Amino acid sequence: MNLESLYREHWRSVLATTVRLTGDFDLSEEGVQDAFVAALEQWPRDGTPGNPYAWLVSTARHRVLDQLRRRTRILQKQVEIDRLAELETPEVDLSETAMVDDQLRLIFTCCHPALAVEAQVALTLRTVCGLTTEEIARCFLTPVATMAQRLVRVKRKIRDAGLPFAMPPRDRLAERLDGVMLVVYLVFTEGYAATSGQLWIRRQLCEEAIRLGRLLCELMPRHPELRALVALMLLHDSRRVARMGPGEEIVTLEAQDRTLWDQRRIAEGVPLLDTALREGANGEYALQAAIAALHARAARAEDTDWAQIARLYDALLQKRPSPVVELNRAAAIAMAEGSARGLALLDALEAKGDLAGYHLLPAAKADLLRREGRWREAAEAYRHAIALVTNDPERRFLTRRLEEVDAKGNG
Amino acid sequence: MEYLLLIYDNEADFAKMTEAEHAAMHADFGSFTQGIQKSGNFRAGKQLQPVATATTVRVREGKKVTTDGPFAETREQLGGFYLIEAKNLDEALAIAENCPGARLGSIEVRPVVPAPSN
Numbered sequence: 001m002n003l004e005s006l007y008r009e010h011w012r013s014v015l016a017t018t019v020r021l022t023g024d025f026d027l028s029e030e031g032v033q034d035a036f037v038a039a040l041e042q043w044p045r046d047g048t049p050g051n052p053y054a055w056l057v058s059t060a061r062h063r064v065l066d067q068l069r070r071r072t073r074i075l076q077k078q079v080e081i082d083r084l085a086e087l088e089t090p091e092v093d094l095s096e097t098a099m100v101d102d103q104l105r106l107i108f109t110c111c112h113p114a115l116a117v118e119a120q121v122a123l124t125l126r127t128v129c130g131l132t133t134e135e136i137a138r139c140f141l142t143p144v145a146t147m148a149q150r151l152v153r154v155k156r157k158i159r160d161a162g163l164p165f166a167m168p169p170r171d172r173l174a175e176r177l178d179g180v181m182l183v184v185y186l187v188f189t190e191g192y193a194a195t196s197g198q199l200w201i202r203r204q205l206c207e208e209a210i211r212l213g214r215l216l217c218e219l220m221p222r223h224p225e226l227r228a229l230v231a232l233m234l235l236h237d238s239r240r241v242a243r244m245g246p247g248e249e250i251v252t253l254e255a256q257d258r259t260l261w262d263q264r265r266i267a268e269g270v271p272l273l274d275t276a277l278r279e280g281a282n283g284e285y286a287l288q289a290a291i292a293a294l295h296a297r298a299a300r301a302e303d304t305d306w307a308q309i310a311r312l313y314d315a316l317l318q319k320r321p322s323p324v325v326e327l328n329r330a331a332a333i334a335m336a337e338g339s340a341r342g343l344a345l346l347d348a349l350e351a352k353g354d355l356a357g358y359h360l361l362p363a364a365k366a367d368l369l370r371r372e373g374r375w376r377e378a379a380e381a382y383r384h385a386i387a388l389v390t391n392d393p394e395r396r397f398l399t400r401r402l403e404e405v406d407a408k409g410n411g
Numbered sequence: 412m413e414y415l416l417l418i419y420d421n422e423a424d425f426a427k428m429t430e431a432e433h434a435a436m437h438a439d440f441g442s443f444t445q446g447i448q449k450s451g452n453f454r455a456g457k458q459l460q461p462v463a464t465a466t467t468v469r470v471r472e473g474k475k476v477t478t479d480g481p482f483a484e485t486r487e488q489l490g491g492f493y494l495i496e497a498k499n500l501d502e503a504l505a506i507a508e509n510c511p512g513a514r515l516g517s518i519e520v521r522p523v524v525p526a527p528s529n
Contacts, residue, residue, distance in 0.1 A: 164499035
């Protein structure tokens, strides 16, 4: 037995229930940690208990109550004494249903809109996924001390501002679930965006996000948009290996070796999306997943149904207007109807100024100019994009393209 | 738990309102106050005079320094407050959301430190 597999299996549910039973996030985290250490000592000697979850919860709960008792003795506050008496009732619900509810409560509390989004992400990774503070800090390229402080601050707010450890009321559920899905997707995109060399950490984030999405699907089976989100992540993730070239440069979808696509991910993602769509998912994740599925279905780049993709971007733009979606839509229309039309759309987008400073705008323009054989203009646009790009794999890709069009233009 | 709802708005916008708009706003605040009195959430609530009437006092090395005006110049100014009792932050936020001040300006929701008992 090792701590890691024990953690993996039980951390979230044990922590979630302990928080419910004690009402204290911070002490629960410590108590659960202690319970795992105790398990590691005792189980190999005395045998694994019949219900490990119940054993861990009751051990953690006792540790927390001990802490609270100690604190109460020092403070002598009537409120705390009353609360403690309330917590010490022997009847605790450790049923399967309660366990599921606790996990949902934990997720919804971590993703509470009163917390800053980056704090939601960090807290979710810490408490729901069980990542250590060091791991989270590494994922976000933040010093450990900064991340530790962020986590302390957010837990303090949960306690002192009186955030409820509860599911949102029915009339707020949809809106709150949107917030939860955003956190899951942010974890995924953080892992997917190749901004540094530490690829294995990033892979871990993608895995965590997918795992979290799957858990939510299990806990909330009547929300098809969740299934669409998982499908989207699986479909993107299927291309993880193919999108990075041997020199750690980004490989465009068009140039990717499609035999490198993870067919297991696709075989899971496509039917999952179909189910979600059949059940009425029509939000932004469903639309993005539908686009990703069209790419996944094309055996060769030239088989891609760009007209359909452009229509999906239209729908996405209606649902969530954003200049980045407009940019993607323009690129899809260029592929469906020709570069000239795409360039006109990009010029219009540039004139609006919403994407000033965003490297993908000149990069998209450069690509269309390159397709048109307008080498010098393409080179100029690539130079512009390179001046704006911030991550290395994309810079390497753009630089290679610049060299190509420069050679053509001078040749 | 107790929460203080600090109502911030732009006094300049306020000054531009017509008499009818003022009356409507007062009526809105009136019915909001009544609502939270009836539900048992209300503890206190007042509207403040504009920041032009504010005086700031500091005592430094035993010496009182009085300055005309608010503590800090801000884009939106503190215009009033409610002290409420709520079960948790969610309930406090739901009450803040229904306060007319949320539509006109912004409401900062601050938990109150519980008084030491005994």
